[in-house]
Amino acid sequence: MPHPVLLNNVEHHDLRILGGHGAHLGDNVMTAVTFPSEFRDVQACYPIVFRKTSDGLGFEPVALFGLEEGHNLFLNGTRWEAAYVPMMVERQPFLxxxxxxxxxxxxxxxxxxxxxxxxxxxFKPHGGHTEYLERVNALLFAIHQGMQQLPGFLAALLEHELLESFALDVELNDGSQNRLLGFYTINEDRLQALGGEAIARLHQAGYLQPIYLVLASLSNFRLLIDRKNASLA
Structure with a gap:
């Protein structure tokens, strides 16, 4: 279980953080939460899908790294084989x-x-922030700012009934049949059917581009399947 505490330079004066990547460092995860201002970078590497929040009352967008829980297809030993690592992964172990x-x-x-x-x-020997901690502070602030966009974005998707559940059926090269369930994506038919006024409001609010970035990201499912087949070879 996570054990978050307030960071301070007295109790944590000698705290160090291991860099790099690996399953032993907690990187063997299927998803990471993302947000609209990060979609451009995320969609270049991963599918962006939506899932219900843990309380079941809302939704959240996630970058998808694998086709099953606890398996990151971009993690190869100590290498993360993608050009961009989402901020929610990079910020670990800070909150x-x-x-x-x-x-x-x-x-x-x-x-x-x-x-x-x-x-x-x-921390520095006399308690000041190291350059590393300054970078962490900047990263956490960017995440905080990005997460502020989510409620309005998700409300707009729900208002226009643009989220739909989907099932992805995959036959791998070894002949096994696999199905990805529990995620949601943008309903393209409903998006195309929106009137000009609704489209204009989405654009004015800054939500139209993220919607299309989500749709563009879905081409990365082929990359996930290819990496899954490669891992079985």
């Missing part, structure tokens, strides 16, 4: 904490990237 209007940095002390003996130092 955003919010106290009123103040943003704070939390760290998951139980994350496998956390060390006291090797990796990037988080």
């Amino acid at each position: 955003i904490g919010v106290n009123g209007e103040e943003l704070m940095v939390n760290v998951d002390l139980d994350h496998p990237r956390v060390s006291r003996t090797e990796g990037e130092l988080v």
Whole structure:
């Protein structure tokens, strides 16, 4: 279980973070949450789909790395074989904490990237921020800003009934039949049927481009299938 605590330079003066990639560092995951301002980078490498949130009351967009839970097809030993790694992966083991209007940095002390003996130092010897921590702060702020876009974007999709569930049936080279379930995508027929006024409102709100980036990303399912076949060879 995650063990997030408020980062501070007294208790965590010797905290180090392991870099690189690998299953032992928590990278063998099927998905990572993303947001509209990140879609352009994400869609260049991965399918963007939607899933229901853990409380079952809403939706969230995710970058899809594999066809089954706990399997990242872009992870090859200690290499992440894609040009872009989503921010929600890059920020590990740090999280955003919010106290009123103040943003704070939390760290998951139980994350496998956390060390006291090797990796990037988080604080300087006298307690100041290292360049590494400054980069983490910038990354977390970008994530926070991006997540602020999500409620309005998702509300617009639901208002126009643009989300639909889908099933992806895949026959792999070894003859096995596989089905991907539990995800949602943009209903292209409903999108095409929207009137000019609705399209204009989506465009004015900045939501039309992310919608088309989601649709463009679906071509990456072929890449996932190819990588899955390669892993079986």
